Amino acid sequence: MQTRRAFCSLFIFFLCITLTAALTPPAGAAPEDRVLVLEIAEAITPASDNLIADAIERAENGNFEALVISLDTPGGGLEETQIIIKAIENATIPVIGYVPESGKAWSAGTLILMGTDIAGMAPFTVIGSAQPVQMSAEGTKPVEDEKIINALVKFSVETARKHGRNETFAEEVITKNRNLNDEEALEEGVIEYRASSIPDLLAQVDGERVKDRRLQTANAEIEIYSPPLPLSFLKLISNPVLSSLLLTIGLYGIIFGIANPGAGAEIFGIIAIVLGLIGTGFNINIAAFFLIMVGVGLLILELESPGFGIFGLAGLISLIIGSVFLVPLGAENIYTPEFRRTLLLTIVTPTIILGLFLVFAIYKVAETRKKKPVIGAIIGDIARTIDPIEPEKRGFVRYRGEYWKARSEEEIGAEEEVEIIGKEMEVLVVKRKI
Known part of the structure; x- marks a missing residue:
């Protein structure tokens, strides 16, 4: 009996050891080690700073080890670039900049890369050419105003100095449009790592101490950032070509609508201009409020006018777009991705339901307008008396x-x-029927 008990105890002991070993993950591969990757593969637009702010917020709230910003961009707006660099500096989570294989980070992309906590480039990639240019009707031309150039140079140099990077290059990339490949950038102290891929970069930075935390990224799970609906739409209309096209279409729409009253082209022109302004950096909250007011006004106009639904359709589009942009896009910690998704459903769903109801009502009104008048419809019809009728007595x-x-x-x-x-x-x- 004692032998059996001893055997059972020994068996349970070895079973516990085996299960513990099987369930314990290898060192450095804890399941909570995750890295968020934001891919920017186009110009830096007014939507870019919102995208990066939202990605930083998601990485902070989701307990990610770091945020990697993959930069493959020809450049972009100076104001947006400065906002992005400030957001990276204020982030509590390490932000890693990386130029992917066959990519480039020119102009604004170079400044953003130098503003990240850790910078890396893939082989055969290029950074540089950050002299500002000015857009005009004749095309683009370099900005040579010393006031602007000196201010931008100082900003670039201080950004590089803050992260211990080459200050000379930070100046010459603007004044001389210098360019560096990955090997030169590493040799001159503009970046810290050369890596063939993001997993390779994460393996190299593992153990680095950044922003009072030691990175554990060697075997971290990589999650690609996916923007919420409002930011996806903002990203779409922030494309310089599309935003310019919206402004042009809106202008011609208003002209056509004034020349041909009743067509409704001026309404779509106003909506197109508002969207174009949002795409070029106009305040989103003001634009959202304006679109909602326009939408409500158009729906009221549709119910009062003898039209064919053109105002109602334009009003519904304005309401939906305006309600989408009402969802907060800031980097407040209280606005978690889950909260914003719930808020989006809370705001947009009633708008769509109300819009569909109004479309149904407008359809019924239009259907009623097409019917013959009731009085004219019954003239000539046959009825049957229930009781006698006399000239002085109704029946x-x-x-x-x-x-x-x-x-x-x-x-x-x-x-x-x-x-x-x-x-x-x-x-x-x-x-009496004859």
Whole structure:
């Protein structure tokens, strides 16, 4: 008996050891080690700073080890670039900049890369050429105003100095449009790592101490950032070509609408111009409020006008777009991705339901307008008297299963067929059917 108990105890002991070893993950591969990757593969636009702010917020709230910003961009707006660099500096989570294989980070991309906590480049990639340019009707031309150049140089140098990077290059990338490949950038101290891929970069930075935390990224799970619906739409209309096209279409829409009243082109022109302004950096909250007001006004106009639904359709589009942009896009910690998704459903769903109801109501109104007047429709129809009708005495007739008061200029007996020749309020005027 004692031998059996000893055997059972030994078996349980080895079983516990085996299960513990099987369930314990290898060192450095804890399941909570995750890295968020934001891919920017186009120009830096007014949507880019919102995207990066949202990605930083998601990485902070999701307990990610770091945020990697993959930069493959020809450059972009200076104001957006400065906002992005400030957001990276204020982030509590390490932000790693990386130029992917066959990519480039020119102009604004170079400044953003130098503003990240850790910078890396893949082989055969290039950074540089950050002299600002000015857009005009004649195309682009370099900005040579010393006031602007000196301010931008100082900003670039201080950004590089803050992260211990080459200050000379930070100046010459603007004043001389210098360019460096990955090997030169590493040799001159502009970046810290050369890596063939993001997993390779994460393996190299593992153990680095950044922003009071030691990175554990060697075997971290990589999660690609996916923007919420409002940011996806903002990213779409922030494309310089599309935003310019929206402004142009909006202008011609207003001109056409004024020249041809009633077509509704001016309404779509206003909406296109508002979207174009949002795409070029106009305040989103003001634009959202304006679109909602326009939408409500158009729906009221549709119910009051004898149109064919053009104002109602434009109003519904304005309401939906405006309600989408009402969802907060800031980097407040209280606005978690889950909260924003719930808020989006809370705001947009009632708008769509109300819009569909109004579309149905407008359809019914239009259907009613197409019908013949009721009075004209019953003239000539046949009814049957229920009781006698005399010139001075009204009676009742049965018409389509309903009882109606009726009068006649002649005497008509009960249960006789009569012809309806008119209607006075709720009284039918009848005569004996010949």
